[in-house]
Amino acid sequence: MTMATGVSICSNALLMLGAQTINDFADQVNLDRAKLCANLYPSQRDTMLRAHPWNCCIKRIVLAPDAVAPAFGYSHAFELPADCLRVLEVGTGGMQIDYLVEGRSIQADTTVLELRYVFRNEVESSWDSHLIDLMTVAMAAVLAYPITQSTSERDSREMKLERALKIAKAVDGQEDPPQTLGDERLLAARLGAGR
Known part of the structure; x- marks a missing residue:
């Protein structure tokens, strides 16, 4: 299994759109796509990371x-x-x-x-597999129009992103303990004082 990187995430997103992959963000052979990915990836990554308290x-x-x-x-x-x-x-x-x-x-x-x-977290190989998949879908959504020139492809990719985000958040959230209201020690002290 290869380790995830920003380049591999972008390449997989390009594949989803039927486009040629890139070798790196300065790929001279596929310069237009490499520049597009290099420009869009950092802000899209930060947006996805900020969208949810991912455990990783x-x-x-x-x-x-x-x-x-x-x-x-x-x-x-x-x-x-x-x-x-x-x-x-x-x-x-x-x-x-x-x-x-x-x-x-x-x-x-x-x-x-x-x-x-x-x-x-700029070390994609440390991300949860759902976050890697989500980021790939997010890059496909943001690259859809520039790569395909199709608004329907863009809209379809954005809907897939919404669904993928819900699933990834739900799975990530299942690893967290149940939330409690307020400070547990304060609550325990109050309950203990009432006895």
Whole structure:
């Protein structure tokens, strides 16, 4: 089995559209398709990764505050990691806290910030097979009109993408534990206090 790469994903999408594959993003023989893929792939990848908290694209980090505090509102600002595509959880000491995302920073009233986020995972070989398939379908959808000049092909590919996204999200979500409301320790303390 070959390892997935951005080029293999784009090549498979081109095959789905009945077009010649590419060898790399600077392929001189198929320069038009290679340039098209090189231009469209990074933004489409980021869009698909941001669309759902894929288990293979989640990181945890502890952030220290920036030197300059916000002008008002919160006591500290924390710069988001460069690879952050979507904030999932913000907390301190294992408990979620009040925060605000502004630009490329998080503002909060704490001096240490625990962050769970979707990161720009550029190592496709580490992706779940459903995410690889989804990204291939997404590239076929975005390449459909430029490659085939057919609006009906584009529309058909976009509908297939919607279905594939629902399936991939459902399968990925099945690996997560059931969600609970609020902080479990707080709930346990309240239940314990009532006895």
